[in-house]
Amino acid sequence: MSTTRQTPPVYENILETIGRTPLVKLHKTVEGIPGTVYAKVEYFNPGHSTKDRMALKMVEDAERAGLLKPGGTIIECTSGNTGMGLALAAVVKGYKLICTLSDKQSKEKMDVLRALGAEIYVCPTNVAPDHPDSYYSVARRLNAEIPNSYFPNQYDNLSNREAHYETTGPEIWEQTEGKITHFIVGVGTGGTISGVAKYLKEKNPAIQIWGVDSYGSVFKKYHETGVFDTSEIYGYITEGIGEDILPKNVDFDLIDRFEKVTDRDGALAARELARQEGLLLGYSCGSALQGLRQLKDELPADAVSVVLFHDHGSRYVGKIYNDDWMRERGFLKETTGNLAEAVAGHKHLPLLTIQPEEPLMNAVVAMKRHSISQLPVHDGQRFVGSITESHIIQALTEEGRGMDTLVKHVMGAPFPVLPGSASVQEGIAALSKEQNALLIEWAPGKHHILSKHDLLTRIA
Ligand SMILES: Cc1ncc(COP(=O)(O)O)c(C=O)c1O
Missing domain, CATH: 3.10.580.10 (CBS-domain)
Structure with a gap:
């Protein structure tokens, strides 16, 4: 699975650099985990997250369908990363972009979107999705009010998972030369897991697909019981994974199991990835690694696991990489309080x-x-x-x-x-x-x- 060095290509614009991200073997952070563990490091995308792939696909599919016209405005509710991918597409293709974000998203994410020319609406986190102030509702309202606007709706727009079926899945299959046995990834809109899972299971139905969920989210219980249990819903800190809705992009039939990871364990695992592997990653990446660790007893000795790491750690320097922030939440190991x-x-x-x-x-x-x-x-x-x-x-x-x-x-x-x-x-x-x-x-x-x-x- 090694490659020889090739002359880097020259591209027409930044959007052409999306995808073809490296697979990197993990070492110290996966000691004691059977088999080999590779990381699909998605921060190599130009917007520093895997969401560039689906953002571009949603925009291009909308252009083809005549839903997005020249001079139009793209309006999206996003945890930040989709907004970043949309911002790149909007800049290159000449659209205006408005993003609605929940107030738990890091300030860095908001500043970066503004730097790329997007207009930002910050909405309260702790309201139901159908509340008029939720970031879903505000995006919908702006879409109704602004002429020539397009609301991609990453939750239910199936171009999202299609992007991962067309690119991320084939890349992982080829990079592991078809040897992958387990795929582990955090689940938010469900686009990444469902698109990759569909491609991999078509190639080899025995490949296990494990989704990482957060405490406070409905996915795991719904997958196991078919019950949408509102008592599972409560506030949590991890960004990007877990939901209080069932997005159309989550194909529950393709997911073999869900594993919940606490805010604390996800944050600590992300810090270990930085210090022990040199991978400065986002919060949900720690959760994904921790999910794999929690399930290690289910892995055979010859497992070839691929964990997809969604984004870069630069957006979390004021949070999980800040000791005061960690201490205030009782997340540091030296503090009592679990x-x-x-x-x-x-x-x-x-x-x-x-x-x-x-x-x-x-x-x-x-x-x-x-x-x-x-x-x-x-x-x-x-x-x-x-x-x-x-x-x-x-x-x-x-x-x-x-x-x-x-x-x-x-x-x-x-x-x-x-x-x-x-x-x-x-x-x-x-x-x-x-x-x-x-x-x-x-x-x-x-x-x-x-x-x-x-x-x-x-x-x-
Ligand atoms: C940081 C981060 N992790 C995980 C996810 C979940 O990915 P998906 O929406 O494809 O399920 C997202 C999605 O926004 C994200 O931004």
Whole structure:
């Protein structure tokens, strides 16, 4: 898989340099992972991310379809990288570009878009996608208001995944000489994973496709159960992966499994890639590597894994590469503050649960005896709900039920489950008005509970 040096080509314009990115073997950061691991380093694209590929394809497909006309305005909601690819296309082809971004995106991304002449609208992150202020809705509104404008909509525009089917997939197949066994990548719009997966599975259906998701996103649960569970949705920090919607570009049938990675583990893995491999990469690249590490026991000894790294680290220097930013979030290893540490004091005690078929009376007795305010509901296989003092009071008063009512008729949604490696801040982000507690998986299959009160005392 080595190449001889060739005279670099001369190009007509910057757009022609998109694609044909290198595959780089990983060493120290993948010690203990079976087989060989290669990185598809997408920051070699001129806009420093893989999204250049799909941005150009969306623009050219729209031109061909007559949706984008000379002098037109492109309007897109973007986490930054698609905006960058669109900006390059807009500059070279003479279009105006407006990007709507959520306020959790790094300032660097916004400044870079402005440098390329784009107009930026910053929208709040913590609103539902259909809220009029969300970055999806603002893009739609501007598209309706501005004449001769085109809204590519990277989430549902299938030119997105087609770009990766036409270019990224074939490159990976050829670069590994058809030896790839596993492809691992973060999933946002789903374009990268679905396009690459389609090409690779057509070549060899045995190739495993693993999607990396974030805590706070709906993908993993939807893939495993077919349920779009809104209780999975909460704020998180990692940029570019995970969603609170199901974009049309995600082809769930082509994805073999999803793995969730915490904000903290993704950030730490990205820092390791910089210091141990010389790869200064974006946040979601750390998540992708960490996803592979978490699944290493599933890999055969002769695996040839390819992890796609979406973008460059320059856009994250004020975040994951800034020690103060990391420390404030409890992400640095030397700081205490992960959830396993928060439950360490009561790990020796059994986790108290109640079954859905038990009467409310049993819940009340257990709460009184152990001086607790909530219980996870477990049906012997999995957590199916939760019962709190508020549920019980509401059932007895407003609903006029008796103490013999079964727990399953009164219980609320299950408590969110987070791994022990998540930070206390991530735990707090996962709580909502309705959720009183979290379940911490501190070892495989072993859970403990943390109440709102427990979490607040960790930060006060
Ligand atoms: C940094 C980063 N990582 C991962 C992704 C996810 O890629 P895709 O949208 O193709 O699923 C994106 C997409 O915007 C991104 O910008």
